[in-house]
Amino acid sequence: MDYILGGVLFNVHQRTLTYEKTQRELELKSFELLMVFVKHQGKVLTRDMLVTLVWGGRVVSDSAINKAISKLRHHFEMLRPGKEFITTKAKFGYTLCIQVNEYQAAKPQLTHKYLYTFAAIVLITLIIIGSFIFIKLPFSQSTLELKRFTAHDGVELNVTASKKGDILYVSTSTGGHNKLIIKSALTHQEHTLPLNPKDFNAAIINPSGTQIAGIRRGSSGCQVMLYDISSNTQNLIFDCTGKKNIKLAWQHNEQALFIRSRKDNATPFSIYKLKLATQVLQQISLPLQHADFKGDYLIASHPTQDLLAYVRYLESNKSELHIINSQTLTTLLTHQLDHTLNAITWSANNNELYLANKKSLFLFDFKTKQSHVIAQMSSPIHSLATSLINDHNKLFISLFDISTKLQTFNIKQKSTQTFYSNAALNRLPQALHNNTMMFISNAAHQHDLWLYKNKQEKRVVLPFEFGFTRYQPNFDHEYITFEKFGAVYEYEIKTGNTTKIFEESHQAYVINYDENSQNLIYSSNKSDQWQLWLFDRQDNSHKQLTTKGGYSGYAYNGKVYFSKRNHSGLWVLENQTEQLIIKDFSNINWLNWQLIDGKVFFYRAESGVWKFDLDSNTEQLVMSAPPNFTHQYTVHPDQSAITYVQAQPMQSDIHILSLDKNQ
Structure with a gap:
């Protein structure tokens, strides 16, 4: 059955939209989304309903839904500019706001033989897909369940975690207002810190959940600051003038900070260790001067052991994982990857690393030196953090889409x-x-x-x-x-x-x-x-x-x-x-x-x-x-x-x- 939608012919068999002499081919997700709207004409479909009806109940971020809606609207806009086909109901959902009429066209009839053949093909396809998913996800004894942790209007990024489940992140509303928020993974209570992320950036919570390290920039230059959560006080611990694009990581015993920085955007990143008691700064990584653009650009410190991991950029499709002893600074492992990474973090209770390459989440075993994909996200991964919640290892993932x-x-x-x-x-x-x-x-x-x-x-x-x-x-x-x-x-x-x-x-x-x-x-x-x-x-x-x-x-x-x-x-x-x-x-x-x-x-x-x-x-x-x-x-x-x-x-x-x- 085909349909007329506001003068636009929706050919279900060919998955096309046609208006006058212009035709648009629909991507699979746009086609599935439009079919759901047509079958529920006039009804307001919530995001949860769309996840169930279009994505089959799989884990889908809000940005993925926004992207699918936007892409479908774009197809209609290219055919009939200025005419609204899909209306947004604020804080509730979406509805197809035009009249839907069935369009009868001559179609070949399937005999019983073809119907049986088609059913067999569908069954075989489902078995193959099911087998692929089973093999793709190594945790096959259970389901990898992704649950929403935040739901603010806007963007939540730069997630870090303490060992006791205090999650620190930056929240930016659609109006551009920035907040630094701590939320408990145990009680789900959250509070906004009296710190402006623009003035206190690169913020990271310590393993015990008592202090936050961050970077303050101003007329006095660059300063590494410590913020005490209970007393609401800040202390200057190091002058970082001359260093830019800083990222921080706590040593597990909280006696040192690891600093990723570079002199300017014409030089590669390097890694340093800052001993808090003596304020001695020691360079750890020594990338070659001709290193392409990034150098050693990602760092992750183990929450309970003397292990530090950092990632070295090699080429646009290659990177190198380094693991060192964070006390002696001796190299324990160097491992080349056939892709780049955009986020890393250690497991909270073992010697495994979680690595993110765009939408792919990898598990890397320090002992076996093997990595494999454990999940595919619907949106790119921005940052990762782990914590033990009721003795269970939990991974916190910030996902985002940029358009x-x-x-x-x-x-x-x-x-x-x-x-x-x-x-x-x-x-x-x-x-x-x-x-x-x-x-x-x-x-x-x-x-x-x-x-x-x-x-x-x-x-x-x-x-x-x-x-x-x-x-x-x-x-x-x-x-x-x-x-x-x-x-x-x-x-x-x-x-x-x-x-x-x-x-x-x-x-x-x-x-x-x-x-x-x-x-x-x-x-x-x-x-x-x-x-x-x-x-x-x-x-x-x-x-x-x-x-x-x-x-x-x-x-x-x-x-x-x-x-x-x-x-x-x-x-x-x-x-x-x-x-x-x-x-x-x-x-x-x-x-x-x-x-x-x-x-x-x-x-x-x-x-x-x-x-x-x-x-x-x-x-x-x-x-x-x-x-x-x-x-x-x-x-x-x-x-x-x-x-x-x-x-x-x-x-x-x-x-x-x-x-x-x-x-």
Whole structure:
């Protein structure tokens, strides 16, 4: 049976929506969600009802529901802009708010033979799926049960836990108000601490649940503070001036703190041990100076033993797990993983580590050096913490989804309109000719490159996942070039063909076409520091251009304009001599700046996007920084508009996962 929904034909068999001459193919979850709405037309469906009817009662976060609703609304919006199909009932649920009419169409009739065959296929499929789930989850003697622990409006992140079940986390409402909250996993009572997370950040509760360590920044610099919960007092314990992006971890005996930090965003992270009694700071990890961007970026201290784990970034698909004795600082284990991690924590009662890679939760056994997936979440994992609750090992997981939309700012009219919006994370737009846009999106559950033209999107098919990779079109917008694991590739937009230009050994990162769209200017650290290189495609040669640093470069009128990895400023290279031309050019613009017809477009923090004229040496502000601006933008080829990425409000909660096999 097909349906007419507000003039839109819903073809159930083909899983499509059609209005006039435009058709939209529905993803499986969008199709299942719409079927539930159709069967319950006019009824308000709560989130719990949707979880039961659409997700079969599986563990689903609020953000996953929001994303599914948003994606289905987007399909209708693309067909009938401005017409409402799904209404939100505040604090209650959703309803399909348009008339549903059955649409009779001739369909082939199934004989009994085909019905029996279909039933057999369904039965076999269910058995296979059931067997896969049984094998996938090692705790097969029991069900891994995920329960909601928080349900505030907004985002709950940065979860840490004491041994007695006091859970500390940051809660940010949709209005942007930040709170630092402690909630007992035993009594479920919670209270807000008189600390502003913006002024007391990187907060982490100690194992005994009596103190909180955090970072206070202000006019006096960076300070490591201790907050006593019972007396509501703060004490300065260490001056951390010169260290940025700090994360903390308590040693289990509470006599030391472990600090992850770096000098600036041009240097990799390192790990330090701060002895509280003597305020002696000792560096633990010593990543190589050319370590790619992150260095040793995750830390986790065992709650009861002298064990510290940290993760070293190797490549975009590789990382290295280090475990050391937190007293003697001797290395106990080094283990390479074929993926990166975004959160780690120790088990509360044994020598196992819980590792998170996006939505996948792994268990790593320190003794056997083996890891395996124990659960797949519906949303990315932000942070992890464990505690023993009534002698049972519990894992606290903060899950979240980030979504962004593309907004277009008309420079002359000073007006803004939405260019593209869905429930996915859309990033790094590139405006091409003929009103075509390219951008990276995880709409298909991985980071792919997409083309968008005439309100139609198309995923770029590549022999690998594109990932969060910078890419650059040539001047005719017929090709784009990008790197993958240090090698350089070229994609032809018209044919969809991908060609490898040169090998991984050159360690290329940021690639731009030169003025003739033939040769390539790229950055590489193959000489032990980031420099600009020129690849000549005629003779297949590589020539080093800079000697004092270079990271992202464009050619214009026979000169090379470039940024540096470790220094702010925009520079010009002419006759092997470099000169600074824009001093107030932050290294936040390493990659995200453009040179169009002698005009340099770049971003200034708290200000917006500026235009610098290379001929007249004058500059002007062309777009003030809009709300929730992520610093990612593209200037249209005719310089009439700027399309930028705007972050959308997040929704996330903390959940509890029971880990004991006998529960």
